[in-house]
Amino acid sequence: MVHTMRALAHDRHADLRLRCGLPADIAILLDLEGKAFTTDQLSRKSFRHFLDGPNAYLLVAELDGVLAGYVLVIFRPNSIMARLYSIAVFPEFTRRGIGQALLAAAEAHAQERGCHVMRLEVEINNASAIRIYEKSGYCRRGHAASYYDNGSDACRYEKSLVQAGSRTR
Numbered sequence: 001m002v003h004t005m006r007a008l009a010h011d012r013h014a015d016l017r018l019r020c021g022l023p024a025d026i027a028i029l030l031d032l033e034g035k036a037f038t039t040d041q042l043s044r045k046s047f048r049h050f051l052d053g054p055n056a057y058l059l060v061a062e063l064d065g066v067l068a069g070y071v072l073v074i075f076r077p078n079s080i081m082a083r084l085y086s087i088a089v090f091p092e093f094t095r096r097g098i099g100q101a102l103l104a105a106a107e108a109h110a111q112e113r114g115c116h117v118m119r120l121e122v123e124i125n126n127a128s129a130i131r132i133y134e135k136s137g138y139c140r141r142g143h144a145a146s147y148y149d150n151g152s153d154a155c156r157y158e159k160s161l162v163q164a165g166s167r168t169r
């Protein structure tokens with residue numbers, strides 16, 4: 001799947017392209033993990049596993065041909081719940097709408113797979129991520145103590161992917 005957009009807030013001439021991740025992206029994804037996260041970074045083995053498996057969807061964003069970010073969604077067979085497992089944008093590319101574009105594409109894909117709800121966990125002090133989720137319609141649904149490897153807590157969020165007009169009850 002490839003989407004191309006020309007609607008970035010701070011550089012209206014830049015091309016943002018979203019495409020499925022490939023094994024050849026793993027080296028740069030590992031670099032991004034090191035820059036975006038201080039704990040619970042995904043390993044090479046994890047990226048390989050998610051790229052190979054049928055129950056994961058890894059989408060990368062390229063800005064003018066340079067990998068700028070990714071989103072990873074996990075699915076369970078026969079479940080209407082999708083889980084936003086990770087999302088990250090290189091620090092030099094943040095605040096340009098890339099995170100929002102990745103999130104919207106992840107939600108659209110989950111809907112296409114028949115999921116009704118997207119769930120996620122976010123570190124309790126991660127203000128920028130919490131802001132993007134709340135701005136995108138996610139509601140806080142709980143708290144998980146000592147969720148991350150460094151002992152910090154997580155907030156649980158979820159969003160209904162079902163259009164208001166198409167609910168059956």
Ligand SMILES: CC(C)(COP(=O)(O)OP(=O)(O)OC[C@H]1O[C@@H](n2cnc3c(N)ncnc32)[C@H](O)[C@@H]1OP(=O)(O)O)[C@@H](O)C(=O)NCCC(=O)NCCS
Pocket residue numbers: 036037086087088089090093094095096097098099100101121122123126127128129131132133135
């Ligand atoms: C969270 C993250 C993915 C956001 O990516 P991004 O490309 O900067 O997001 P966007 O530019 O689409 O921002 C969308 C909105 O989120 C909010 N936001 C994003 N970064 C923010 C920040 N540093 N401070 C406050 N609000 C922020 C804003 O409301 C922003 O909209 P605006 O720029 O019009 O005000 C990025 O900051 C990141 O990679 N962080 C490190 C990894 C991480 O924490 N991932 C989440 C794990 S749960």
